[in-house]
Amino acid sequence: MRTPPSCPPAPPGRGAVLAGLGSYVPPRVLTNAELCGHRPIGDEWIRARIGAGSRRIADAEATVDLAVRAGRHALTAAGSAAADAVVLATLSPDRLCPAGAPEVAARLGLGQVPAFDLASGCSGFLYGLAVATSMIAAGTFDTVLLIASDVFSSFLDPDDWLMRAIFGDGAGAVVLRAGSAGEPGAIGPFDLGSDGAQADLLEIPGGGARARKRLAQAPDEEFSPYFRMDGPAVRKQAVVGMCDSVTRAVGRAGWSLGELDVLVAHQANQRILDGLAAELGLAPAQVLSHIETYGNAAAASVPVLLAQAAAAETLVPGQRVALTAYGAGLAWGSATLVWPEVRAVADDG
Template identity: 85%
Template sequence: MTSASGPGPRAAVLAGLGAYVPPRILTNDELCGRRPIGDAWIRERIGAAGRRVADGEATVDLAVRAGRHALTAAGAVAADAVVLVTISPDRICPAGAPEVAARLGLGNVPAFDVASGCSGFLYGLGVASSMIAAGTFDRVLLIASDVFTAFLDPQDWLMRAIFGDGAGAVVLRAGPAGGAGTFGPFDLGSDGAQADLLEVPGGGARARKRLPTTPDAEPAPYFRMDGPAVRKQAVVGMCDSMTRAVERAGWTLADVDVVVAHQANQRILDGLAAELGLAPGKVLSHIEAYGNTAAASVPVLLAQAAAAGTLRPGLRVALTAYGAGLAWGSTTLVWPEVRAVADDG
């Protein structure tokens, strides 16, 4: 197999990034109203002062905007395939990716969805990178988009304090392996025995087949999670996964300049830094302004950090995420010369 630019193995190279978050800001004060627990409590335990909430926009709408920004940043008008990562699809059927491709004017390209919880962007990177390395496609548009607030109980103020909406996208192109912008070996894994720790129990085939005679007993169509159990496992899981990915890349943890982790909450990010012995500033965070945007959190933060100049060419970057499934993933890259368009609504 030869690369698109010469002899040798092919690899997926980061060619452009885009992000879009909706303009509506839900502040802690607005969320809590007259509750005795308010802004200070949320900031201390979650790290968020506000979050973006889609108003009149759905998952595909956000994905189209982020995807268009990524294509613009890459100087591209076409892609050979579209992969949409989401855990908040607009519809159970069909997948949203074909609609995204059509609305971006990409024609009848292959397009499909990936659902792997908050680690979905890492899974999508693994899939898209493999398709390029195998020679199946030369350019892939990968988008992670979640309007996860649509899956939250309106009365559950704690879940509403954690999550926000957003979309992030990358364009990957074929290039020679080993250069800047190529993704290192991936570490991906799952533990389905703990699937009920984070779930939306209602709405799927299992709930429909067991539809009870009393509506009050029907499984709720809202997200629920065992927060304490997930928090402890997320820190350990991301530490272990990232360590394996770093070692497979031939690096040590001391070689890592920047960590972009799933933005679950600030305590988890602080725990990750402490467990790995990293200076807190090495682990990027935008939780204060955006909260947890589910599968979109890593690419949104990547695009924002690249547009702000925080991610500079030559930096060694580690990516890691952990979420529902349970599922986790990590990889590495040396940051390339690349453009990013971050749309803050």
């Protein structure tokens, strides 16, 4: 895989600082036993290969609904009722058009602020974090509400029990404020990259312009509206890809891997998380995980875990923290921060 071009750390000055976190997961718990029914492959198999014992599934709620709940919690945690802009990262938009972020902003009572969606697979929160940080560092906005929300269960084939074993639903949000690039809670440096030559490893082939054009020419051709993934191929690359990305981000922060206290990684698979710990020389406890209870919440997995860890005081002020994700695109990203004094509201449904 080609090494992405170097992104030097931002110069000292204005930065984006973490000011509040929020998360929301729907109340319905889908256990392995319920998922598998009378199949010979059940709870033990799923736990051994994925690490999940259950996941949360949205029934009546959609992606914007979850986003509003998480966004409101983040604003409350930040002690604010306003934000200058809203960014929504999602793999599962409620509609192809329009974007969901303006509706989120309206329902949160934020007025006619700029609001837009961002699609970058399971790395969407990291990409959104980079975009929001850049908007604040440039002086365009003083506060940005970034939300990652996915009701990915609605894009899974009801008959594909393996995909349903992996994924769950949820939303996580952060409020970023203008501050000093050197203070605790300042986001960055970042490492971002992509490899579109492998776009077909994770995809939803139906519903977009390509499928619609093809169907107009060949009405009998079928394009599945459900997510599909070459799991083994992705798994092999995910550990190496995230390790390399974290190493670059940590180096740009001026840290060594030995100085890293906590890694918050995309909750794709417990085997991947264990591989990250081994490759980076971290103790298993340094790589946070909630996949056993919540599964893989797609783009929302990192911010949901962040908010839950902050609310539980698992994250302690002064810790050196790295964030990383890898997913459809292929796209990956990592970021660093020194954990600040910050509030979080984690809503467990």
